[in-house]
Amino acid sequence: MKGYVYILASKRNGTLYTGVTRDLPGRLFEHQHELTPGFTSRYGVKTLVWFEEHDLLIAAIQREKNIKKWPRQWKLNLIEEMNPNWDDISHYLHGL
DSSP states (O other): OOEEEEEEESSTTSOEEEEEESOHHHHHHHHHTTOSOSHHHHHTOOEEEEEEEESSHHHHHHHHHHHHHSOHHHHHHHHHHHOTTOOOOGGGGGGO
16 A cells, blocks of 8 residues: 655745655545644644655654654755755646
């Protein structure tokens, strides 16, 4: 079963949220429509700026745990390697 690690942002260099899920389009919908109260709805963190697909959910979970321990600058570097303009990349999810 596949898994996805993702990072949402409130704006460029703003508040970040790192998460993991089996259903990235569905989970992103929940974040963007504030269907689950919590960190992302409280801080307006709704823009998908980075994600990574893993063949196994367990691998995605481990990657998420590792990223959450990283210094903030490493997370910013990770985002900017793939998405230097911090664009909303949710349109890449249409095929998932």
